[in-house]
Amino acid sequence: MVTRPVHEIIEDLSITTRILGLNITGSKAIAVYGDMNGLVYERMQMEMPADIPFLEGFDAICSMADKLLKVCRAQGLNSPEVISLAVSGPVNLLKGVVQNPPDLPTWEDAQIKGRLAVRYNLPVFIEHRSQAAALAEAYFGAGIGLENLVLLDMEPVVSLGLVLRSMVFHGANDAAGEIGNMVMASGGPAGLGASGSLTGFASGLGMAELATLRHPGRWPVPPRPYELVQAVNAGDETALDVIRESARYLAKALEWVIAMLDPEVIVFGHPGDVLGENLLTPLRETLAASDAIDGKLPRLVGAKLGARLDDVASLMAVVDRFKNRG
Missing domain, CATH: 3.30.420.40 (ATPase, nucleotide binding domain)
Structure with a gap:
């Protein structure tokens, strides 16, 4: 050793x-x-x-x-x-x-x-x-040339990776960015978190549960996350409705992240990278109307490294x- x-x-x-x-x-x-x-x-x-x-x-x-x-x-x-x-x-x-x-x-x-x-x-x-x-996106992806980057990890739970002033930020207990347990509603999907948590509304598994809660006729059991993504990208209106609701809850959390950290870019990991503008457009629209960030909206992009x-x-x-x- x-x-x-x-x-x-x-x-x-x-x-x-x-x-x-x-x-x-x-x-x-x-x-x-x-x-x-x-x-x-x-x-x-x-x-x-x-x-x-x-x-x-x-x-x-x-x-x-x-x-x-x-x-x-x-x-x-x-x-x-x-x-x-x-x-x-x-x-x-x-x-x-x-x-x-x-x-x-x-x-x-x-x-x-x-x-x-x-x-x-x-x-x-x-x-x-x-x-x-x-760090991968900061050195080799969407963050090249930038000092302040937030990565939103959506699998298996929602959490943040933080590169601030070109240094990774861990916090006092190595727990910086663990936002998935934030309570967004008194009930709702759970994913691998608590019912109504941010992980419930915005992780891949959570969004699949949300699909069944909102549209049980279309999805009597939660689809696999990739099946929901395929439906969204195929223009399925019920699937798009699920993603728009997920975006609203995600925006509530991100507005405080933006207000506190003022990042230059927020990079979305999987499945946000493959959902693309179907997720990012409603997110931008909701965040742009937020008083908390006072118009200081960073770029929102999918992970440039993609599947890598x-x-x-x-x-x-x-x-x-x-x-x-x-």
Whole structure:
């Protein structure tokens, strides 16, 4: 297990350092082999059952990573020198402990950073997946050249990634941006949050529940989120009605985010990126009428990295430390 001081590890990183990146949620786990420029050479992905016990899930993720590294070795690629981990929160970044994420409820005080370090004898850097996604867009996507960016993560729960004055902002308890539990109504869809929460109204799973609540004749059971997205983009009026309602609740939360942080851009992760203007237009219209932001409406855009966002985000715990080591 690597026991060197963190500052020495960071000093040894270089533009040629190769990275084993992992991105873990309660629906999927991704392993990538990449570099400091955000390039991904090889990737693998597996389904991740939300109720899987930590040790069982950890072994499955490592088995996938081992297969990925075997493929890389067969191509003559250098072995990775460091591991970068993006994972659902809450997470204690200093200790590298995952603390009961809504999408991985059995991962109670899961010592994932230490176990990875022992398993691979490599230094491990960890980041909340929403913050990692914000960093990915800041360095390689919609935030290039900007100092203040907010990323709205809509899967599996609603949370924010915050890059302020070109630095990721974690807060005192590594919980900055955890807005999904905001109570928006006395009842309503839940998703992986509480009934009537922002996660209920604006996450992929929550919007699917909202579709059934508002249009049970059209959707007697909640559709899969991608099915709702397909219906929206096909012009289905009942699906568009669901997204417009979701946008109204989302605007109520974002107006305070905008008033407090004054970002240059808010970037929307999946499924906001594929909903596109069907979500962003009603959001802009509602926010433009808000007294709370006094006309200071930032740009609202889908993630420029698109389907690559999760892959690139898996590298960002290391990339950000390297780029900010001075």
